[in-house]
Amino acid sequence: MCEPVSIASAAIGGLGAISGHQQASAAVDRSNRAKLLNYNRQVEEHNRTIMFDEVKHDTDIQVADIEQDQVYQAMIDQWTQHDQQLDQIFAQSNFKIENAIIEMHENDYAGTQTGATAARLAGKSAKKLGQFKAKELAGMMMAAEQTGEQKRLAAVTRDNKSREIYEKIRYQPVHGLEPMRPEMDPKPSAAGMILGLAGAAVGGFESARDFKAKDISKKKSTKTFDSSSIPSYNQNWNYTSGSAVPFNTDWSGL
16 A cells, blocks of 8 residues: 555656646746737837827928928018118109209299309209209118118028028937847746656655565564364375475375
8 A cells, every 4th residue: 555655646746846847837928928018018109109200290391391481471571571661762762852853943043144143043053952862862872771781681580580490300200219129038947847756756766665564575474383283194205316205195184
C-alpha cells in the first residue's frame, strides 16, 4: 500500500509543478495583452491627433488666404481714398487759380489807360496772380507728397498684417514621436517546471523508501516446527558425487 501512495504523491507534486507553470504563463500572457491593448489605444489616439492637426492646418491655410485678400483690399481702399482726397485738393486749387485769373482780367484796365500808372497797375495784378498760383501749387505739391506717404504707410501696415497671417501657417504642425512599443514580459522558463517534476519524483521515491520495511528478507521466523505433524515415510538416500539424492521413497503413510 505504500508504493501506490508514494506514486500518487509524486503525481500530485508533478501536477502542481505543471499547474504553477501554466498559471505563471497565463499571467504573463494577460499582462502582455494588456500592454498591447494600451499601446494600440495610444497609437490610435496619436493618429487621430495627427489627422485633426492636419485638417486644422489646411483650414487655417484657407482662412489665411481669405485674410490676405482682405488685407490687400483694405490697402487698395485706403489708396483710393487718398487719391480721391488728392484729386479734390488739386481740383479746388485749380478752380482758385482760374478764379484768380478771371478776377485779374476783370480788374485789369490797363488797355483803357495810357502812361506809367496804367503799366504799374497791370504789373501789380500779374504779380499778385503769380504769388497766388505759387501758393496754390505749393499746397498741391505738399498734398501729393502727403498722399504718397500715407499710401506708403498703408502698404507697410498691409505687409505687417500679411506677415502675421503667414507666420500662423508657416510651419506644418509637429505631431511628435509615435508611442514606443512596450517591452513584453518574458514567459517563465520551463526549467522551473522540470525541476518541480524532478523534485516531486525524488520526493515520491524517498517516501516509498522510508515506508518500505528494512531487511525484511533477512529476518528469521520465530515459529517452532513440529515434525510429528508430518506423516512418516521411509527414505533412502543415495550419496553420489557428493550429493544426497533420495530414492525408493515410501509414501504409504500419506
